Amino acid sequence: MSTLSEIPWESLRAQARQATSKSYAPYSNVTVGAAGLTSDGRSVEGANVENASYGLTLCAECSLVSDLVRQGGGRLLAVSIVAGDGQPIAPCGRCRQLLFEHGGNELLVDAGERTPARRLGELLPGAFGPDELGTRKNS
Numbered sequence: 040m041s042t043l044s045e046i047p048w049e050s051l052r053a054q055a056r057q058a059t060s061k062s063y064a065p066y067s068n069v070t071v072g073a074a075g076l077t078s079d080g081r082s083v084e085g086a087n088v089e090n091a092s093y094g095l096t097l098c099a100e101c102s103l104v105s106d107l108v109r110q111g112g113g114r115l116l117a118v119s120i121v122a123g124d125g126q127p128i129a130p131c132g133r134c135r136q137l138l139f140e141h142g143g144n145e146l147l148v149d150a151g152e153r154t155p156a157r158r159l160g161e162l163l164p165g166a167f168g169p170d171e172l173g174t175r176k177n178s
């Protein structure tokens with residue numbers, strides 16, 4: 040488990056802020072960047088990618104998880120999510136589930152300087168995850 044003080048939040052937020060410039064958000068004009076730190080010290084990042092169909096839009100956290108998998112996977116320790124307008128922004132329900140798969144309950148989630156980082160287990164209590172699969176069968 041990582042403590043809040045062990046995470047280099049300022050550099051993580053700066054990387055997330057930089058990632059907003061890679062966003063594709065022609066419909067909402069809300070650019071979002073995310074940056075994460077893995078348990079083996081790598082960094083991953085993502086930006087939101089909107090789509091004309093709206094429903095197919097990919098959030099920055101989704102893009103970050105894709106970057107993690109593209110790099111060979113691993114566990115996320117901390118993630119910072121930053122909106123281009125500087126306002127705090129929370130991960131949507133789908134992204135909480137995506138982050139849980141790769142960081143679990145202990146993942147630290149930061150939504151900018153104005154709000155304290157929180158454990159994912161607090162943001163997604165009672166989550167369904169990989170442990171729920173493969174061990175169940177009808178009696």
Ligand SMILES: [Zn+2]
Nearest residue numbers: 098130131134
């Ligand atoms: Zn999302």
